[in-house]
Amino acid sequence: MGSMDSSSTGGPAGARDRDDEGRARNARPRDGLGRPLPYGAEGVPRQPEGVVRAPEQTVAEAQRLLDEGKPFHAHEVFEDAWKAGPERERELWRGLAQLAVGLTHAARGNATGGARLLRRGAGAVEAWAAGPAGQDRPYGIGLAEVAAWARELARDVEGGAGPVDAGARAPRLRG
Structure with a gap:
């Protein structure tokens, strides 16, 4: 990512933050x-x-x-792998990114969005494991266990668990 120019940090209302190449980039802290x-x-x-x-x-x-309770940031790591990795692994990384975003929504208190993304991500990693390029434990990731974690968390947040502690409810990717 290009660095932000000084005119792009906190400009007037309606102005868009842009990087040095002119691409829209939100410079607000998170x-x-x-x-x-x-x-x-x-x-x-x-x-x-x-x-x-x-x-x-x-x-x-x-x-x-x-583990640090930063699933939004973990999703960005998975997204990098999804975009830069080999074509045969893109659905794996995309599914893991969806799981991280689902945990993000659950931690923010968005039960509907969190449950939906957790289930979508669980389905994606299960489908990848069952597909021609798939395997059960790519890079040591227990896909069946991660999918089960996601489905359980989806049930919990839909059942009224309220915002969850993202670090406490984080999955163990490698068992």
Whole structure:
């Protein structure tokens, strides 16, 4: 990602933040669940975009962020793998990103969106595992266990669990 120019941080209402290449980029600080904070507020450092990591590094970094209660940031790590990884693995990484976004919504108190994304992500990782390129434990990730975690959390948030503690309810990707 290009750096932000000085005119793009907190401009007038309606102005769009842009990077040095002119692409729209939101420069507002974010909290640990990715919610925008007011300009000038102290936020959580954002994950750099477009980082190419080895799959094992992706899993380790995402797990660290999940354990810290930062599923929004973990989703960005999975998204990098989804966009940069081999075509045969894109659905795996996309499904894991959906799970992280589902946990983000559940932690924000959005039961409907959280449950929907948790189930969608669970279905995606199960479908990938059953497909021609799939396997049960890619890079040590227990896909069946992660899918079961997601479905259980979806039931809990739909059952009125309210906002969940993202760190306490984070999945164990490697069992």
